[in-house]
Amino acid sequence: MNKNWIAFQTILIKEVTRFMRIWTQTLLPPAITMTLYFIIFGKLIGSQIRDINGYTYMQYIVPGLTMMSIMTNAYANTSSSFFGAKFSKSIEEMLVSSMPSYIILLGYMISGSLRGILSGFIVILIALFFTRLHFVHIGMIVVMAILSSMLFSLGGIINGIFAKKFDDISFIPTFVLTPLTYLGGIFYSVSQLPPFWRKISTFNPVLNIVDTFKYGMLGITDINVYFGFSLTLALFIILFVWSLILLRRGTGLRT
Numbered sequence: 001m002n003k004n005w006i007a008f009q010t011i012l013i014k015e016v017t018r019f020m021r022i023w024t025q026t027l028l029p030p031a032i033t034m035t036l037y038f039i040i041f042g043k044l045i046g047s048q049i050r051d052i053n054g055y056t057y058m059q060y061i062v063p064g065l066t067m068m069s070i071m072t073n074a075y076a077n078t079s080s081s082f083f084g085a086k087f088s089k090s091i092e093e094m095l096v097s098s099m100p101s102y103i104i105l106l107g108y109m110i111s112g113s114l115r116g117i118l119s120g121f122i123v124i125l126i127a128l129f130f131t132r133l134h135f136v137h138i139g140m141i142v143v144m145a146i147l148s149s150m151l152f153s154l155g156g157i158i159n160g161i162f163a164k165k166f167d168d169i170s171f172i173p174t175f176v177l178t179p180l181t182y183l184g185g186i187f188y189s190v191s192q193l194p195p196f197w198r199k200i201s202t203f204n205p206v207l208n209i210v211d212t213f214k215y216g217m218l219g220i221t222d223i224n225v226y227f228g229f230s231l232t233l234a235l236f237i238i239l240f241v242w243s244l245i246l247l248r249r250g251t252g253l254r255t
Contacts, residue, residue, distance in 0.1 A: 007099045011107025019077055019115050026077070027119060030069050034123045037065055038130045041187060052189055053220045058131040063214040064186030066123045070145060071206070074116030075152040075159075075177065078108050079169045082160030101247040105157070105240070112153030117145055133217070140216030140225075147232050148209050154239035161246050180206040185214075190222040205231060 019026040038058070046057035053060075085091040094104050127133060135141060155172070163169045184206035190198055201207055202223060212228035215221040221228075 003098070004100060004103050008103050008107050011104065012111050015077075015081060015108060015111030016114060018081065019111075026073070026115060027122065030073055030119045031122050031126060034065055034069060035126055037061070038127065042130055053218075055134075055218055055220070056131065059134065059218070060189075061187055062124070062127045062131065062133060063217040064184070064210050066120045066127075066217075067144075067148060067210050067213045068181055068186055069123045070116040070120040070149050071152045071181070071209070072173065072177065073119040074112045074149040075156040075173060077115040078112035078153045078156030079159040079163070079172075080156075081112075082108055082157050083163050083166070083169050086160060086163075087166075095247070095250055101244055105154075105243055105247055108157055109150055109153045109240075109243075112156055113146065113149035116149035116152065120145055120149075134219070135217055136219035137216045140229075141213065144209070144213040144216055144229070144232065147229075147236055148213070151209075151232060151236045151239060154236070154243050157243050158239065158246065161243075177206075180204055183207070184210045185222060186210055205235060208232065 038061075042058035042061060046061070049057040051057070082091070085094075091104075095101075124133065159169055159172050183201065184204055185201070190201050190207065190211075193201060208223055208228035208231050211221045211223045212225045212232065215225045215228075
């Protein structure tokens with residue numbers, strides 16, 4: 001047990017040190033991007049938009065932008081880092097060692113989660129310069145931030161496992177995550193959509209994650225928060241088991 005703990009600590013410290021050392025590439029760009037979102041959408045465009053459910057447009061988009069930063073950074077961290085380990089073949093050394101697969105998975109997953117949560121915290125700090133924030137259900141905020149960051153960290157690991165070249169790790173974020181994110185109710189309320197598109201939107205998992213987190217911050221939601229939380233938890237369990245199976249089998253990792 002002690003050996004496993006040391007192995008877990010080693011992976012975690014290595015990964016956290018990696019993204020902190022290059023903070024100008026991992027933490028600064030999201031901060032600049034979110035600042036631009038607040039200025040352009042919140043101040044310039046938002047000043048022309050009426051209040052939504054009693055909140056200004058600036059206040060309304062804060063939860064969505066925070067969650068977007070958490071999801072994209074958690075995913076980016078593990079997909080690039082895991083593929084880098086696979087490319088350098090260092091992952092093979094871990095697989096043939098006595099280290100259990102779940103220790104490898106936990107090390108990468110939690111390190112990606114830490115980057116995602118740190119990025120989300122930075123977004124909240126930036127938002128304080130533009131508007132007054134609300135934290136209605138602190139427990140829901142914390143749980144959804146942790147659960148969502150771990151979920152997308154696992155997604156990044158799976159992407160890194162199946163990727164054959166560096167270009168492959170940008171395919172899912174570009175063609176899947178980005179559309180789902182922008183259609184996930186970050187910049188608008190789903191209740192504003194026509195009935196048909198409102199029903200279609202409910203099948204978007206990102207919408208359920210964002211709206212459940214929004215409920216934690218603002219106390220408002222367009223979906224059933226219990227369903228949103230249950231869906232996030234179910235997806236996390238599915239991806240965790242899938243990732244663990246892939247690691248134990250060495251799928252796409254051994255050459």
